[in-house]
Amino acid sequence: MIEVVSFDVWNTLLDLQYFYEVIGEVLSRKFVKMSQDKIVEKIREKHNLLKKLKIEGKVEDSDIVEYSLKELSKGFGITVEDLTSAINTAMDEVDPNRLVIGGVRTVLERLRVSGVKMGILGNVLFWHSGVTKNLLMRGDILKFFQVSFFADEIGFSKPDPRAFAKVSETFNVAPDKIAHVGDSLREDVGGALISGLVAVGILKEFKENVRIEGQLYIVNSIAEVPEIILSLR
Template sequence: MAENVQKAVFFDVDDTLYDHLTPLREALQEALGLADDMPYEDIYNRFRYYSDLLSEEKNLSAVPEEEALADMRRRRFMLALAEFGIFLDEIEAEAAQTAYVNRQFQIQPFPGAMELIETLTHSGIRVGLITNGPAEHQQKKLKALQVERHIPENMIFVSGGVGYAKPDVRLFEHVNTITKTSPEHSYYIGDSWRNDVVGAIKAGWTVLWFNHRNAVAESDHRPHFTVHNYQEIADTLLSVAALQKV
């Protein structure tokens, strides 16, 4: 007889449920006039690196001060683009940030994302989201993605509303407590090494690193699986019996 446990699968949002590169590329082209042949994926990887690094240093993904958050958002543009020989002042960085925000609410889920969520749900798996960022800002993205059609509100956790931010283990512990799930039966899918892989591993969860941009590991932590598209995510979950009814 199958063990009577409740399995749960949680997804990150930014660049896991949807293509986070598209609004960034469009913003850089609009605000800074960058050419079509720029290495946007490499720029994006460094942009996310500095965004995660600066946010963790100042604990900005939990309940940030408005000016500190605005400063971080400018600095991530300045630091990332400097690596590619593009040096911005604060006014230019602010213009890029404004254009970027305007495009973040015109997003579509990755092909197969919502279909997988439906498959998991229909298979008896609890499905949720864990995302860093200000609560109102992230909720606007979720509305654009029409997440409410697929995931109940009580399974969505935004760091700005909880008070803890990835990679803080307390956020994952909070999710387990509220959803009455356990670390050993919780699976997490996310693209960010610093936030998703490190945080969920430390919390004792099974981690699928969604490395669809061929990023480089930033530490000695080892994700349980590395996947590159939603077909691989689905196949991996099946292979570890996450879709079996229990």
């Protein structure tokens, strides 16, 4: 029986592409002589490169934000301070209703009413967890979660089993009574499975849903998550 559900944040609850677009607009307006589209393209390229370096073990969890900021700012020819300022400005200027993925509030409310306990388990890259928490609060969804765990706070990034263990330890619930929901096949689905949790992947690249009862569920939309969780209650 599932008692706890942990959620990834970016592209699960919040729209990462949209936030990158807001950051791109701020950078173009204040710091970089480049079009917003080009800036966003460069951010995405650096995002993918840094993820690859992380997988290869070339960047430590404890250094990921500082390293990522340094690399991205270097690519734009600006200081880390200017880049951080742009991210903070974007945080203030973002439209919360566009940032929160459609259907998320309904899903979280339905799970809360059912009595499921919920937490956040998130990685970090270009900004510390304080920015993400602020955005979750502005989007009026932080209130649904009893706890939050971010890599810069706990020292481990998904898919490290030690990250998932924090959820189990904090709620004092066995791993097989926890379902983790996320959009990354490696970080969320793979990490949850090797840690003994039930994995629910929101993977739009899969043309058909996958269902291995009590272990693995692949769906195309977060709207499908409540039915899965409630069927495991």
